[in-house]
Amino acid sequence: MSDPRSATATPASRTSLQLRNVRMGSGGPLGTVSVVGGRIAAITPDVPPGPVDDVLDGQGRTLLPGLSDAHVHIVQWASARRRIDVSTAASAHEAAQQVARSAAAAPAAGSAGEPLVGFGFRDGLWPDRPHRDLLDWAGERVVALVSNDLHTAWLGAAALAKLGRAHHPTGVLREQEALDAVARLAQVEDAVADGWVADALRAAAARGVTHLIDFEYGDNVRDWTRRLTGPQPAVRITCAIYPEHLEEAIAAGLRTGDPLPGSAGLARVGPLKLFVDGSLNTRTALCNAPYPGVPDETQAWGILQTPPHELERVMARAAAHGVHSAVHAIGDRAGTIALDAFERVGCPGRIEHAQLIDAADLPRFARPDLILGVQPAHAPDDRDVADHHWAGRTHRAYAYADLLTAGAVLQIGSDAPVSPLDPWRGIAAAVHRGGGADREPWHPEQAIALSDALTAAAGGRSALRVGDPADLVLTDHDPVDLAAHELAHMPVHATMLGGRWTFRAT
Structure with missing residues (x-):
C-alpha cells in the first residue's frame, strides 16, 4: 500500500520555515529542522544561515513524525462527539435512564425529526438486557442507543416504526442490521455532516494527527471528493471502499493509493473493507x-x-x-x-x-x-x-x-x-x-x-528524515519521560501538515 504522505499537502510552494531548538525524536538531540516547499529540507545541530519566512523556537520541546490514526469512522466519530454519553451505564435500565434524563434536560432535542442518540454502552457484563420496553418513556420521539463497538443498536418504538420494523420483538439489532439502522436514523444533510467532520479533523490535528484511514460505512470516495471542494482538511485522508461500491471504483479506474482528483495529495483511495x-x-x-x-x-x-x-x-x-x-x-x-x-x-x-x-x-x-x-x-x-x-x-x-x-x-x-x-x-x-x-x-x-508504539502510531515513520513531507508534531514533553496516565494525555504544542500549521497552542 503506497504511503499516503508521498505527495505534498498543498500546491507547490517555496515557503521556508525553521523549527529551532527542538528535540529531534524521543530521546534525540536538540537541533534545527528546516522546511522548504512542504518537505524537510535539512536537519542540523545549529541554525543554518540565511533568511527564512517563519521561525518557531521549540524551547526544547520534542519533534516527532506526525501521527496517523489507522482506523476511524469519521462521520460516526464526528456525530458521537454530539451524542449522549452512556458509557458509564452498569445496566440496561441505567443506560435508558441516562438518556431519559438528558432528554428531559433538553426537551427541544429530538424535535424536527432529529433522533436522540445515546452512545457508548457496553452490555457484555450487564445483569439485564437492552429491550425496547425500557425506552417507552420516549413516546413518539425517535430514540436509539448505539453500543461502544458499533455492532449493536437498541431502538425505541418510534425509531423502529421509522425503519418499518414496528413489530420487532426486542428493538435490539446487531451487526449489519445495526449499522444500517443507525445510518438511516442519524442521517443529516451533507453540509451539516461535512461541518461536523471538519471540526473533528481540527480536533484530531490538535492531538498531533496528520493522517487517518476513514472506514466510515458509506461511499467514502464520493463523500471525500465533495469535501475537498471546500477548505483544505486539517488531516490527510485515506478513504476505504465498501463492497457495494467496488464495481463503481473499478469502472472509474481507482486503485489503492491513488490520489483523489483535485486532492493535491490530501486524500487517497484506500482498501476494500470486508468483514x-x-x-x-x-x-x-x-x-x-x-x-x-x-x-x-x-x-x-x-x-x-x-x-x-x-x-x-x-x-x-x-x-x-x-x-x-x-x-x-x-x-x-x-x-x-x-x-x-x-x-x-x-x-x-x-x-x-x-x-x-x-x-x-x-x-x-x-x-x-x-x-x-x-x-x-x-x-x-x-x-x-x-x-x-x-x-x-x-x-x-x-x-x-x-x-x-x-x-x-x-x-x-x-x-x-x-x-x-x-x-x-x-x-x-x-x-x-x-x-x-x-x-x-x-x-x-x-x-x-515506546519506540515501537510511536512508529506504529505514525504509520511506520520511525524518525525525522530529510526529504520526507513535513507532517510533524511538536510535543511539550519527551514521551520517554512520561508515566502511563501522562503519556495518554500528552500536551501537543503544534502540528504541521505538509509545511503548514494545522494546530498551534496559544
Whole structure:
C-alpha cells in the first residue's frame, strides 16, 4: 500500500520555515529542522544561515513524525462527539435512564425529526438486557442507543416504526442490521455532516494527527471528493471502499493509493473493507471456543459474516484491479480465515483488529505486504469483558508483543468512535497495558517498547528524515519521560501538515 504522505499537502510552494531548538525524536538531540516547499529540507545541530519566512523556537520541546490514526469512522466519530454519553451505564435500565434524563434536560432535542442518540454502552457484563420496553418513556420521539463497538443498536418504538420494523420483538439489532439502522436514523444533510467532520479533523490535528484511514460505512470516495471542494482538511485522508461500491471504483479506474482528483495529495483511495466476524462485546467475534452462557447454540462461537469462498472471491476481484483489502477479524477463528484468504489470493492488504490470536497463526502474520491495524486503547476498556468471555485465553488477546516478535507490522488506530480519536491513548495502552493508579497492567508481557508504539502510531515513520513531507508534531514533553496516565494525555504544542500549521497552542 503506497504511503499516503508521498505527495505534498498543498500546491507547490517555496515557503521556508525553521523549527529551532527542538528535540529531534524521543530521546534525540536538540537541533534545527528546516522546511522548504512542504518537505524537510535539512536537519542540523545549529541554525543554518540565511533568511527564512517563519521561525518557531521549540524551547526544547520534542519533534516527532506526525501521527496517523489507522482506523476511524469519521462521520460516526464526528456525530458521537454530539451524542449522549452512556458509557458509564452498569445496566440496561441505567443506560435508558441516562438518556431519559438528558432528554428531559433538553426537551427541544429530538424535535424536527432529529433522533436522540445515546452512545457508548457496553452490555457484555450487564445483569439485564437492552429491550425496547425500557425506552417507552420516549413516546413518539425517535430514540436509539448505539453500543461502544458499533455492532449493536437498541431502538425505541418510534425509531423502529421509522425503519418499518414496528413489530420487532426486542428493538435490539446487531451487526449489519445495526449499522444500517443507525445510518438511516442519524442521517443529516451533507453540509451539516461535512461541518461536523471538519471540526473533528481540527480536533484530531490538535492531538498531533496528520493522517487517518476513514472506514466510515458509506461511499467514502464520493463523500471525500465533495469535501475537498471546500477548505483544505486539517488531516490527510485515506478513504476505504465498501463492497457495494467496488464495481463503481473499478469502472472509474481507482486503485489503492491513488490520489483523489483535485486532492493535491490530501486524500487517497484506500482498501476494500470486508468483514469476517463481529465483535467481542456483542459476542459475535468468531472464535475457536464458545462463549459462556450464549442461549443460541448456533452462535455460541460467534458469527461468520463472510464465508471463506466469498471472501476470497471478492478479494481476488479487487486485487485484479489494484484494490487492496482490509479484512475485519476479531476472534481467533476469524483471524485464521483472514490469513487463509490472503495466502490463497496472494494480495497485499490489512487485517483489522486481530484482538484474539491463535498461537499457531503468529508466524503467518509476518506475511509480506500485510499490515495489522490494531487498537491498543480497546484493551483496558475490554479487559473485564475479555476475562469473562475469553477466560483462559486472554494471554493471546491484544498480543502486540508476540505479534512484533513474530515479525508482524502494526499500525495503531482508535476505531473512533469506539475509542476517542487520540493516538496518545493507544500509544500509552500499548506501552503500559492499561496500568495506572487504580489497576495493575493487564498481561504486561504483551507490552511493547515506546519506540515501537510511536512508529506504529505514525504509520511506520520511525524518525525525522530529510526529504520526507513535513507532517510533524511538536510535543511539550519527551514521551520517554512520561508515566502511563501522562503519556495518554500528552500536551501537543503544534502540528504541521505538509509545511503548514494545522494546530498551534496559544
